[in-house]
Amino acid sequence: MIQIHKVDVTYEDGNKGLSNIDLQIDKGELVYVTGSSGAGKSTLLRLMYADIMPSKGVVKVEGQNIGSMNHNSVAFLRRNVGVIFQDFKLLEEQTVYENLVLPLEIFYLNKSVIESKIHGILKALDIFTHRDSVVKKLSGGEKQRVAVARALLNDPFIVVADEPTGSLDAKNADKIMDMLLHKTAKGTTILIATHDQRIIKEYPGRVLYLDKGRITYDSREKAGADA
Numbered sequence: 001m002i003q004i005h006k007v008d009v010t011y012e013d014g015n016k017g018l019s020n021i022d023l024q025i026d027k028g029e030l031v032y033v034t035g036s037s038g039a040g041k042s043t044l045l046r047l048m049y050a051d052i053m054p055s056k057g058v059v060k061v062e063g064q065n066i067g068s069m070n071h072n073s074v075a076f077l078r079r080n081v082g083v084i085f086q087d088f089k090l091l092e093e094q095t096v097y098e099n100l101v102l103p104l105e106i107f108y109l110n111k112s113v114i115e116s117k118i119h120g121i122l123k124a125l126d127i128f129t130h131r132d133s134v135v136k137k138l139s140g141g142e143k144q145r146v147a148v149a150r151a152l153l154n155d156p157f158i159v160v161a162d163e164p165t166g167s168l169d170a171k172n173a174d175k176i177m178d179m180l181l182h183k184t185a186k187g188t189t190i191l192i193a194t195h196d197q198r199i200i201k202e203y204p205g206r207v208l209y210l211d212k213g214r215i216t217y218d219s220r221e222k223a224g225a226d227a
């Protein structure tokens, strides 16, 4: 569960990233974060893996207050939150396999477990034929699928994704959404910052609309009000 109480994020230069956010996200929820450019979507996502800290208020992830975490707790949190970055953040000079194996090796998993996890996810995302390709030679859509594979490999309890379908055609976007939905069914919480109205329509979830750092619409509250 994610609990955000009266949170402001103010960047060092005085820019306001988020203002007075109150939000609770339950285990297994699929949440879309929408809003225009600069509305605060990425800022909200970055809070989830303690990449930035609230300037005011409290953010709790699985009961842990990110503002008072020590180094070990932050490291533990980051191992359990899968992040799909807008610009992928892959190691461009390394192969797909190398990009995927590196984060798994730190868990000291047995080699056959690692191989089977990588094999499974590359097949599911239809990029197995690129297993030994150097990342810089892949298309934008292929890189995006590698980024998704890397984020999901460790079975994280939260996945945050910044525009995960941005470079993909509908068929590949669907492949990723099917995989993410499969994860929510197993209790993984998923937050997706997106402008992609098609996936919001086809894969219903909770929708948050941000404007100038504030939540101006939450479909869950609306559903409550309608009831």
Ligand SMILES: Nc1ncnc2c1ncn2[C@@H]1O[C@H](COP(=O)(O)OP(=O)(O)OP(=O)(O)O)[C@@H](O)[C@H]1O
Residues within 6 Å of the ligand: 011, 012, 013, 015, 016, 017, 035, 036, 037, 038, 039, 040, 041, 042, 043, 044
């Ligand atoms: N590192 C930073 N330093 C200063 N200001 C920042 C920083 N990152 C974001 N901001 C500011 O915080 C506000 C929210 O930015 P954020 O990147 O969260 O928006 P966004 O909704 O994700 O935008 P986009 O759709 O363009 O990615 C903007 O006014 C932005 O200029």
